Amino acid sequence: MDDLATQADRKPRTERGRKTLRKLLDAAAVEFADHGFHEASISGITRRAGVALGTFYTYYDSKDAIFRALVRDMSEAVGTAARDAIEPDMGPLAVERAALQAFLEFAAEHKEVYRIIDEAEFVDPVSYRAHYERIGDRIEQRLKAGASTDGLRADLGEPEAWAVMGMNVFLGLRYAIWAQDGDPDPATVAKIANRLLREGIAGSKPD
Numbered sequence: 714m715d716d717l718a719t720q721a722d723r724k725p726r727t728e729r730g731r732k733t734l735r736k737l738l739d740a741a742a743v744e745f746a747d748h749g750f751h752e753a754s755i756s757g758i759t760r761r762a763g764v765a766l767g768t769f770y771t772y773y774d775s776k777d778a779i780f781r782a783l784v785r786d787m788s789e790a791v792g793t794a795a796r797d798a799i800e801p802d803m804g805p806l807a808v809e810r811a812a813l814q815a816f817l818e819f820a821a822e823h824k825e826v827y828r829i830i831d832e833a834e835f836v837d838p839v840s841y842r843a844h845y846e847r848i849g850d851r852i853e854q855r856l857k858a859g860a861s862t863d864g865l866r867a868d869l870g871e872p873e874a875w876a877v878m879g880m881n882v883f884l885g886l887r888y889a890i891w892a893q894d895g896d897p898d899p900a901t902v903a904k905i906a907n908r909l910l911r912e913g914i915a916g917s918k919p920d
Contacts, residue, residue, distance in 0.1 A: 723772050734772055736762040741783050746825030750780060750836045777837070784833045784840040787826050788847055794819040795851070805859025810907040812855070813881050817899035820889035827890050849874050880906060 725731045740761035744753045755776055759766050773779040798815035799808050820826060833841040853874035859865035888902050897905070 725772070733762075733764060733768065736764060737769065737772060737779065738783055738786050741779050742787070742823075742825050742829065745780065745783065745829050745832070749828075750776075750832050755779075780829075780833070781837050781840050783829060784837065784844055787823075787829060788844040790823070791816060791819060791826070791848065792851055805855070805862065805864040806907055806911055808855055808859065809852075809877065809910060810903045813884070813906055814899045814903035816881055817885055817889050817902060820885040821892065821899070824890055827886060845878065849878050852877050877910070880909075 725734050737758060740758045741753075743761055744757045747753075748757070753776065755769055756766060758776075758779065759769050769779075773782065794815045795812040798811040800811070803811060830841065830844055833844065849871065853869075853871055856865060856869040856874055856877075860867045860869055884902055884906060888896055888899070
C-alpha cells in the first residue's frame with residue numbers, strides 16, 4: 714500500500730481526532746516556518762501541538778509525511794480562501810479580482826505559506842508541483858467558465874491560467890510577505906492587477 718493510501722486510512726473518524734490532526738498540522742506549519750524542514754523535529758511539532766509524541770505516529774509515519782500533508786493542506790486553504798470570496802453573480806473579471814484579494818489577505822495572515830511551499834521544491838518536488846498544478850487548474854476552470862458567459866475570450870486556457878497564477882504569486886510575495894508601510898492594501902493591489910487583465914499594458918493600439 715502506498716503512502717497516500719496509508720495516510721487516507723488514518724483519517725480521523727471522530728471530532729476529537731479531527732481536532733488533534735488540526736493541532737498537529739498547525740503546529741507543523743509553525744515548526745517548519747521557524748526552523749525549515751531539515752532543522753524541524755517531530756518532538757518540536759508535538760510540543761507546539763500540546764500532544765504526546767506517540768500521538769503523532771497515530772496520524773503520520775514521519776516528518777516527511779506530515780510535511781507532504783501540510784503542503785496539501787495549505788494548498789487547499791488557499792483554494793478555499795478564493796472560493797469563499799467569490800459570489801455567484803460576479804462577472805469573470807470580478808471573480809479574478811476577488812480571488813486575488815482573498816489570496817493576498819490569506820498570505821498576509823499566513824506568511825509561513827511561502828516558506829513552506831518554496832521549501833517543498835527541494836524537500837518534496839511532487840507536492841510542490843501538485844500545489845501549483847491545482848492552482849493552475851482552478852484558474853483555468855474559472856477562465857473557461859468566464860468565456861462561456863461571453864465575458865472573456867473563448868481561446869483562454871492553460872498558458873493564460875499559469876500567467877495569471879504567476880502574477881498572483883509574485884504580488885503576494887511583494888505585498889503580503891514583503892509588505893512595507895505605505896504599500897497599497899490588498900483590495901487596491903487586486904484592482905490594479907484586474908485592470909491589467911482587462912486592458913493589458915499597451916499604451917496604444919498596435920500597428
